[in-house]
Amino acid sequence: GAGVSQSPSNKVTEKGKDVELRCDPISGHTALYWYRQRLGQGLEFLIYFQGNSAPDKSGLPSDRFSAERTGESVSTLTIQRTQQEDSAVYLCASSLAPLTSGGAGEQFFGPGTRLTVL
Amino acid sequence: AQSVSQHNHHVILSEAASLELGCNYSYGGTVNLFWYVQYPGQHLQLLLKYFSGDPLVKGIKGFEAEFIKSKFSFNLRKPSVQWSDTAEYFCAVNARGAAGNKLTFGGGTRVLVKP
Numbered sequence: 526g527a528g529v530s531q532s533p534s535n536k537v538t539e540k541g542k543d544v545e546l547r548c549d550p551i552s553g554h555t556a557l558y559w560y561r562q563r564l565g566q567g568l569e570f571l572i573y574f575q576g577n578s579a580p581d582k583s584g585l586p587s588d589r590f591s592a593e594r595t596g597e598s599v600s601t602l603t604i605q606r607t608q609q610e611d612s613a614v615y616l617c618a619s620s621l622a623p624l625t626s627g628g629a630g631e632q633f634f635g636p637g638t639r640l641t642v643l
Numbered sequence: 644a645q646s647v648s649q650h651n652h653h654v655i656l657s658e659a660a661s662l663e664l665g666c667n668y669s670y671g672g673t674v675n676l677f678w679y680v681q682y683p684g685q686h687l688q689l690l691l692k693y694f695s696g697d698p699l700v701k702g703i704k705g706f707e708a709e710f711i712k713s714k715f716s717f718n719l720r721k722p723s724v725q726w727s728d729t730a731e732y733f734c735a736v737n738a739r740g741a742a743g744n745k746l747t748f749g750g751g752t753r754v755l756v757k758p
Contacts, residue, residue: 556744558745567647567748616687
């Protein structure tokens with residue numbers, strides 16, 4: 526299929542280790558988003574990439590979190606020195622360019638990576 | 644900062660009952676509004692969206708939502724639910740201008756439809 530894919534689907538790690546999560550957006554989608562969903566809560570915005578513009582990092586919770594995107598393709602979210610509170614499902618979404626009328630259009634979500642920090 | 648409230652965390656109802664899920668947001672400017680649904684074991688997917696025009700929007704699977712600007716609300720409705728509507732529903736708001744292209748999500752409402 527041509528949907529958003531994420532890997533790994535599950536990741537269990539020990540506190541203090543670094544993890545890297547990957548997202549492959551839908552081909553042609555210039556916008557890419559990362560969200561975090563803690564158990565029983567809504568989605569929390571982390572970071573947004575739009576084409577070659579500087580990413581909007583305003584949602585990253587600490588400097589242990591970083592993300593990169595190569596052009597308009599794959600993105601990786603890296604969490605350094607993981608803590609137990611980082612345990613969550615990390616969701617990636619992609620969309621076409623922002624609406625000509627303004628603002629965000631429909632986002633297409635991947636299946637997520639469930640991260641468990643022991 | 645913008646916020647989105649979904650007042651019902653859990654809803655249980657029987658098949659053929661009517662469903663209404665509340666969504667309120669805090670932003671006085673122009674907004675794009677969304678309802679997403681996550682069926683058990685599946686990805687989040689779009690139910691419906693509002694960008695402009697008729698404030699009553701229709702989505703997939705018989706769902707509709709009404710944007711009431713004066714109440715900062717975008718409630719989701721379905722006249723007669725089916726067991727297959729069991730899912731978690733998320734309201735999301737894009738505050739045009741203030742938030743760029745970010746979405747702010749509500750906490751979600753888990754809906755259980757009993758057969």
